[in-house]
Amino acid sequence: MLTRITVLKLYYVETENSEIIGSHGLSVCSKKRDGGPGAFIIFQALVGAGWRTFKDDNEIERGENIKTELENAIINSRSSIIIISKKYATSTWCLDELVKILEHKRTKGHAVLPVFYHVDPSEVRDQKKSFAEAFASYERQIKAESDEGKREWMDKVRKWRAALGEVADSGGVLVNNQEYRKESEFIEEILQLIEDKLNRTISSVAPYLVGISSRVKNIISWLQDGSHDDNVIAICGMSGIGKTTVAKYVFTTNFTRFEGSSFLANIQDISQQPDGLIRLQKQLLYDLTGKKSKIQDTDEGIIKMRDAICFKRVLVILDDIDQQEQILAIIGMKNWFCPGSKIIITTKNSCLLKVQEIQKVHKVREMGNDESLELFSWHSFGEDHPADDYMELSKRVVKHCGGLPLALQVLGSSLRGKNIDVWKSALDKLETIPASQIIKKLKFGYDSLKDDHDKNLFLDIACFFARKDKDYVIVVLEESYIYTRVGIQNLIDRFLLMIEGNMLIMHQMLRDMGREIVRQESSKKPGRRTRLWHYKDSFNVLRENMGSETIEGLFFDMNMVKEDESFMGSSSSGRKWLFTDVKSYRFSFSRHPNKFSSKSLNELELGTNLFTVMNKLRLLQINYTNLNGAYKDFPKNLRWLYWRGFPLKCVPNDFPLESLSVLDMRNSCLERLWEGRRVLPLVKILNLSHSHSLFSTPDFSELPMLEKLVLKECVNLIEFHESIGTLEARLIFLNIKNCKRLQKLPREICKLKVLKTFIISGCSNLVELPRDLWRMQSLEVFLANEIPMSQLPSKRKQNSIWHALIRYWVPNPKRVLELSWVSLPKSLVKLSLSECNLSEVAFPRDFSNLMLLQNLDLSKNPISCLPDCIRTLGRINNLELRSCTMLKFLIDLPRIHRLGVGDCTSLERVTYLSVGYRAIVYDISVCKELPDMEGNFKLESMGGIEKTMKSLELSMWDSVGSFEVKLYNNSTHTESRGPVKVLFESGMISIYLPGSMVPDWFCYKSAGSTLSFTVPSSPDLKIQGLTVCSVYTIDWKVLIKGAEFYLIIHNEQKNVKLIYSPTCYGLPEGQNEMLWFTHWKFLSQLDAGDTLNVTVFTMVGFIIKEIGIHLMHDELVDMIFNSNSQEMQRDYPYQGVMSVKRQGLVDLYCYGYMGVDWTTFCPTYHEIHEWEFFGGVGCKI
Structure with a gap:
């Protein structure tokens, strides 16, 4: 006979309507005859303590009814007491209930307190003694069952064993005759644990813990490892990512393992209040000692804290730490803690980790799409998936939230119960005005920045430079912000920015928060804001000539305006307009429907005078737009001019470019950069790529600070100015890819001593290359794809430098070309010669001078086997031989990490020099003749x-x-x-x-x-x-x-x-x-x-x-x-x-x-x- 006692207690959580949101505080599970008076006395004691209870001793008669009722009680409880006695495992009902309780613990943060009643936890964990006897009977039951019954019983036994092992490792209370002379002592301790542990305010853990197991498993493993080293772990991440939720879940499910515990929430907010740190010290002392303390100042609090924590294994959570002083004032030094204690810190400031020398860090990452949709669905529909009619709209919301739990929760709750039209309207609004609740929370990270320098840097990136190359952005902004590199690192430390592949990555919700801060500068009049990042706002400001001296940055794209049907509606004067002259990029309108007025065209053409008042303008991106008028009054403090589709044949001489750091005119109509001589003393990046009419480069002596030159796809470029040599100590990047009419490069190009990247791929009309490329001793990347060549052994030796004779660089095979000697510098790390008509005999015998080479691409070449020289490349890490259709064997490959031989349709065998080695990552797709890849x-x-x-x-x-x-x-x-x-x-x-x-x-x-x-x-x-x-x-x-x-x-x-x-x-x-x-x-x-x-x-x-x-x-x-x-x-x-x-x-x-x-x-x-x-x-x- 089993006794089930379910102890019920009403608990309240403050809401707007002060409604009761739960009814079950505690459930108790035990085996009646074996648990004996333990469960009954607990029941009586809890009744006496004022808990509302439910009890039923007639479970056999009531059967499934009581089982269902008790399962519901567990689901609705915040915590459970499990009394495990010697005969506990003989009850399948108890074991099923245990599985249910632990499942609820994992998914809902349910607190569990095991009581080992006259039994050792090791017997429970390893199923020894009476537990072994019980499971032996279950094994006999399995053998006696039919096939279907066997599977069911085997599954049950597996779950029971795992549950007993888990609960035995959960800590709890050990009761035996030696420790307790009277059961009353045992009951007194149980009641104290209930009050001190299970009845804490831990019910504030998020209601829908989607994906929590994968997020906490490493922390819980560390928490339970028994190690005395590394007693501090930091949970880091941006605001709203779920740091506090993770910390609360870990605390809720593990605090019973420790002799004392405390969860201090909202430390940043509380510490800024009068005597805030003292209040936190008092709370921590009370949680750990159960006694109220009088503290006059923080120094006294630190001393008392040290005395309280040095003799007791404790779990302490410090939520939302932002300053080092907060850590020192609240817990002092981490080596004060008793061995076995654990401290968990949540923070948005990763600088603290370096100062405090915290080695263990857990970064909370965004939720995946499936998890995001499930969490949003729980808040918006009350179930784990959206209603069918709302699926696409729900996916739009999820995409907008970018895996941020805070945003998913806020938007889900706000849309709950609303019809589809309201959803659509709300989503349209979110595109321009983010939800205020989300912004308020995210803005804590922005407000924590120490000065206006970093705050303005954040706003610039949020408005204009998210997902841009980091080095590019530094060049653009370093004249505006002296400490741009330091500022970017500060944003990274505050989790307001990330770097991925050298790109500045800002979470979409943080970007929206930054833009909302700017919008709030003048919500009604965009012309008075510091930054205009949306083409609609820029369009309205320019159309109505409403610009002001406040504007520092402006983005406008005429193509976006022309593609936006909303601009076909009424203008501010109630007239309707149609766009005309699209191909010439003219900013013109005519009255709807049929007649075009020259007056209306002139009235709405965009003039240079509209920018005159913007004397603080630093950043200007104005794409596919024609400006009429002179430029002498144009803003003179421009640092960044990005004008894609620049419509003129050359830049006007009165255009003020002297302050520019970056001149970016991709897809322009330029034939030459300017007429005559102009000096741009500060320009570091010049990008004229895809300017199909450009036929000559500027005189590079006029660009003395140039570091990056991009002329990619300038298909009519025929003149490359010999002054390129004047940039020998400055230019680090040169890209002339697919400049197909370019026949010759000046010899002075070999003077570029600091050049790191040189791209000439697709320059198929080159007659020769300069002979002294080997002098570029800083060159790391050389890409020369799609240049047909045939190489012969060198007739002249220069030390150990590889010399090869390029005989053909030929688009026209009838043409007779001069022979040119070419050498490659030994500094190369990446070399690409894809689709260059190379066979294995074209390679020199000795490749040893390229000892730093790590990446080699020989794809789409008529190679039949591995060139011998490649085996001498000691540092080669990535070898690409894709689409080498004549390749049959790759024998004795060096120790490479990545091998790409996709579409090598004749490949039959791959082996390595080192026995037992194999590439970690490989692509052998469509290698239909390959039955053997050594080691794989x-x-x-x-x-x-x-x-x-x-x-x-x-x-x-x-x-x-x-x-x-x-x-x-x-x-x-x-x-x-x-x-x-x-x-x-x-x-x-x-x-x-x-x-x-x-x-x-x-x-x-x-x-x-x-x-x-x-x-x-x-x-x-x-x-x-x-x-x-x-x-x-x-x-x-x-x-x-x-x-x-x-x-x-x-x-x-x-x-x-x-x-x-x-x-x-x-x-x-x-x-x-x-x-x-x-x-x-x-x-x-x-x-x-x-x-x-x-x-x-x-x-x-x-x-x-x-x-x-x-x-x-x-x-x-x-x-x-x-x-x-x-x-x-x-x-x-x-x-x-x-x-x-x-x-x-x-x-x-x-x-x-x-x-x-x-x-x-x-x-x-x-x-x-x-x-x-x-x-x-x-x-x-």
């Missing part, structure tokens, strides 16, 4: 494997030789048909055969895709491996070629999961079925008593019908795995790192449990990419 996979005939199977009297192998199977290779994306082959990879063997059922000799079988079993004891033979057989068919209507399927083996006792996705899979004929045999070698890692859960997880199109397991003893393993010793001398699971990785997917992982609930497994894209990428075998234990 090999497909070969049955050979020794077939003989071994027959010798073991496995009769089904007798007819294998007559079978033909079709295989799809996920690495090469090709199909092949032929005799049965063996796939060797990652220390395993896979074989595909036609068939419809698991062979009889398999000792374990199960319908469907999952099977669980316990490894039996075998004194005479050591189990060292297993064979998995799965029967599957394919639904051809939904199958996508390249879909993956996974074999997952989870060893519960060792908390290890193996996940394997084979390179190849068999394609059954029509609706027929196919067998997939996989042989695994586990060495000594499989012991009697281990519980293995085996799952075949498939993507859409595969249907798994049956799965079987056959255990292999040491003799059988040796026979199979030694039948091809050369291929099988690889690392195996649990033994070293198997570095195989198809592009974008790992083949085999060894994955530790990490406290995650793996009762079911479905690897999402997000989960797969969180795993360590070791390829063949990755270990994370």
Whole structure:
């Protein structure tokens, strides 16, 4: 007979309407006869303490009714007490309830307090003594059940074992006769724990904890590791990202493990109030000691704090720390804490981590699309998915929020219960005016910036430079902000900015917040704002001549205006306009509908005089727009002029350019930059790319500070000024890609001593290159693709420099060209000679002078084998040979990280100089002739494997030789048909055969895709491996070629999961079925008593019908795995790192449990990419 006691207590949370939002405070679970008076006395004591309770002793009579009622009580409770006694495991009802409680703990932050009543936690964790007896009876029950019943019971037992292990590791109260003379002492402690721990204000954890498990698993692992080192961890991220939610969840689910705990919220706000730090000190002392303290000043508080924390293992959460002084005042020095204590800090200021020397950092990242949609749906619809009619609108909101939980919650709640028209209107408004609640929260990070320098830098980036190259932005802004580099780093430290691939990345909601700050400068009159970033506002200001001296930056794009149908409506005077003269980029309108007035055209043409009043204008982007008038009164403080589609043939001489740092006129109509001589003393970047009429470069002596020159796609450029040599100490980047009419470069170009990047790809009309390129000793990147050439051995030697004779740079093969000597500088890190008509004989014998070369691209060349000189490149990391259709062999490759041989349709073999090495990342798509890639996979005939199977009297192998199977290779994306082959990879063997059922000799079988079993004891033979057989068919209507399927083996006792996705899979004929045999070698890692859960997880199109397991003893393993010793001398699971990785997917992982609930497994894209990428075998234990 079991006793269930559910203790109910009304609790209130302040809301606008002061409504009760919950009713269950606590649930108690115990086994009545064995738990004895414990549960009953707890029940009586709680009643006496004023808790409202529910009790039922007649559970057998009431059956499922009481079970449902109790499950609902658990769901609605904030916390649970679990009294675990010696006979606890004999109750399946108790065990089911335990699973339910722990599931609620993981998903909803439910607090759990275990009470070990006359039982040791280790007995619970390892299922010893009475617990072992209980589970032995369950194992007997499994054997007695039918197949369907077996699966159900095995699943239950697995969950029960995991739940007992988890609860045993959760801490709690240990009760035994030695500790307590009276049960009253035990009850007194329980009541104290309830009041001090479970009844704290932890109910403020976010109601919908979507994706919380993956976000907290590393923190919880650190919290529970028992280590005395690194007792502080910082949770970092931008405002609204969920730092506090993560911290609250971790605190709620773990504070019972410690002797004392405290969660101090909103420290930044409280510390700014009068005596705020003293209030925080008092709160922390009270939480840890249970006593109120009198503190006169912070120094006294620090002393008392030190005395309180040095003798007790405590968990302390400091939420929203912003200053070092706050840490020192509240907790003092981290080495004051008792060993085993843990401190968690949440902050938006990563500078603190360096000052405090905090090594462990957890950065909270944005939610993925699926998680975002689910969280938004909970707040907007009260369920985990949107209503069908609202799906597309919901996806728009999710995209707008950019994975920010705060925004998803606020917008979801604001749209709840609204009709579709309201949704559409709200979304349109969000494009221009962000939600005020979101802005208010995000603005804390902006307000924390210390000075106007960094605040203005933030606003410039938010309005004009998000997703722009960092170095480009620094050049633009360094004249405006003296400390631009320092300012950018300050924004990064405050999580207001990120750098990805040297790009400035600002979260969309932060960008919107910055723009809203600017909009609020003058919400009604945009002409009085400091920055105009939206073309509509700029259009209205320019159209109405409403500019002011306040404007510092302006963006306008005439093409955007012309494509915007809203401007076909009424103007401010009530007239309607149509655009005319689109091709000439004239800013003109005519009255609707038919007659065009020359007066109206003149009235609305854009003149240079509109900018005269903007004397503070620094940043101007004005695309595809024609300005009429003189420029002598144009703003003279311009630092950045970005004029895409500049309509004139040259820049007017009266245009004030002397203050410019960047002149960017891509897609212009320029024929030459200007007439006569002009000096631009400050210009560092000149970009005239895609200016198809440009035929000559400027005199570079007029640009003495130029660092970056971009003339890409200037297809009519024929004159390159010889003054380029005057920039020898300045120019670091030169791009003349696809300047197809350019025949010659000046010799002075070799004087560019600091040039790092030189791009001449596509300059197919070059007659010769200067002979002294080797003098560019700073050159790191040289790209010379699509320049047909034929090379001959050098006739002249200059030290160890590579000299090659370029004989043809020919678009016209009838033309006779001069011979030019070319050398490459030894400083090169990246060299690209793709599509240059190079064969392997064209390369010099010695490539050793390019000792720094890391990236080499020889794609689309008539190479048939690896040039010998490449093997001498000791630092080569990335080798690209894509679309080399004559390439057959890559023998003795150096130790490269990435190999690209996609579309090498003749490639037959790949090997490496180092035995056992293989490229970590590779692309071999469409290499249809490649059955063997050393170290990654090999497909070969049955050979020794077939003989071994027959010798073991496995009769089904007798007819294998007559079978033909079709295989799809996920690495090469090709199909092949032929005799049965063996796939060797990652220390395993896979074989595909036609068939419809698991062979009889398999000792374990199960319908469907999952099977669980316990490894039996075998004194005479050591189990060292297993064979998995799965029967599957394919639904051809939904199958996508390249879909993956996974074999997952989870060893519960060792908390290890193996996940394997084979390179190849068999394609059954029509609706027929196919067998997939996989042989695994586990060495000594499989012991009697281990519980293995085996799952075949498939993507859409595969249907798994049956799965079987056959255990292999040491003799059988040796026979199979030694039948091809050369291929099988690889690392195996649990033994070293198997570095195989198809592009974008790992083949085999060894994955530790990490406290995650793996009762079911479905690897999402997000989960797969969180795993360590070791390829063949990755270990994370």
